Amino acid sequence: MYTIENNLLKATFQPRCGELSSLINKITGTEHIWSANPDIWAWHAPILFPIVGSVKDDTLFAEGKSFFLSRHGFFRNSTPIVENHTETSITFLLLSDAQTLEVYPYEFEFRVRFTVLENSLKQEFLVKNTDSKRIYFALGGHPAFAVPFKENESYSDYYLEFEHAERLDRSMLSSKGLFTEVTEPVLVSGNIIPLSYSLFDNDAIVLKSIESRSVTIRSKTNMSSLKVDFKDFPYLGLWAKPNANFVCIEPWIGCADSEKGHADIREKELVQDLLPDEDFLASFTISVN
Numbered sequence: 001m002y003t004i005e006n007n008l009l010k011a012t013f014q015p016r017c018g019e020l021s022s023l024i025n026k027i028t029g030t031e032h033i034w035s036a037n038p039d040i041w042a043w044h045a046p047i048l049f050p051i052v053g054s055v056k057d058d059t060l061f062a063e064g065k066s067f068f069l070s071r072h073g074f075f076r077n078s079t080p081i082v083e084n085h086t087e088t089s090i091t092f093l094l095l096s097d098a099q100t101l102e103v104y105p106y107e108f109e110f111r112v113r114f115t116v117l118e119n120s121l122k123q124e125f126l127v128k129n130t131d132s133k134r135i136y137f138a139l140g141g142h143p144a145f146a147v148p149f150k151e152n153e154s155y156s157d158y159y160l161e162f163e164h165a166e167r168l169d170r171s172m173l174s175s176k177g178l179f180t181e182v183t184e185p186v187l188v189s190g191n192i193i194p195l196s197y198s199l200f201d202n203d204a205i206v207l208k209s210i211e212s213r214s215v216t217i218r219s220k221t222n223m224s225s226l227k228v229d230f231k232d233f234p235y236l237g238l239w240a241k242p243n244a245n246f247v248c249i250e251p252w253i254g255c256a257d258s259e260k261g262h263a264d265i266r267e268k269e270l271v272q273d274l275l276p277d278e279d280f281l282a283s284f285t286i287s288v289n
Contacts, residue, residue: 045141047139058070145247150221159192163215168210206255213231
């Protein structure tokens with residue numbers, strides 16, 4: 001395990017896939033990351049790269065070929081290098097190699113840097129094209145936050161508060177995790193969605209038209225809160241397993257395929273591209289209050 005901390009926060013990471021496995025408020029002792037109970041959902045906060053969500057039939061089309069690539073890509077099953085580790089920051093690095101080229105035909109450097117800054121944990125994604133051709137990719141975060149924050153509370157004591165009052169429509173997913181053409185309102189007015197165990201009965205709530213650039217988990221019974229700022233990420237996913245005491249707040253650049261059919265990676269929704277030697281940077285921040 002690797003740890004970074006300051007006087008307010010302590011964050012712990014798994015060597016496998018650089019996954020954030022613990023985020024503790026040192027003032028209150030509250031653990032804010034889901035425990036990854038394998039009987040419910042065995043992840044804490046996987047990193048999504050080079051795709052977000054599912055490609056149809058787990059098949060990626062790129063450079064005139066087809067590749068087997070499972071949901072959310074391969075980074076979450078990798079063992080990246082720890083490139084840099086200080087008291088308050090850690091950088092994980094994954095380099096393309098023969099194994100990645102079997103499922104994704106591009107050469108790259110992919111870094112994920114975590115830094116504690118006062119009461120916040122900043123997560124940065126850095127992609128560098130080390131190929132001789134243009135590369136294409138998507139990426140995102142998938143942190144699962146433990147709810148409730150306190151033992152004497154229930155899941156339904158909590159709610160999600162968006163930065164702005166707005167109408168939010170979810171893009172519906174099929175049983176295979178592919179987008180249908182159906183949308184459904186989840187918030188008609190205001191900026192609050194109450195948490196309940198039934199909220200995610202129809203899988204993730206994917207918000208593609210969202211003005212808010214932050215969402216906060218709040219309690220009706222205490223003043224503690226946790227905010228995710230995601231200014232660099234156009235899409236947001238919200239999700240939890242049925243009857244599980246967590247909620248995922250997932251900033252995305254990219255998303256799953258639709259049911260309509262296969263698309264070349266260059267045509268995918270929100271796909272990013274880089275010319276040789278170009279860099280890409282995006283970040284989101286988790287703040288504990």
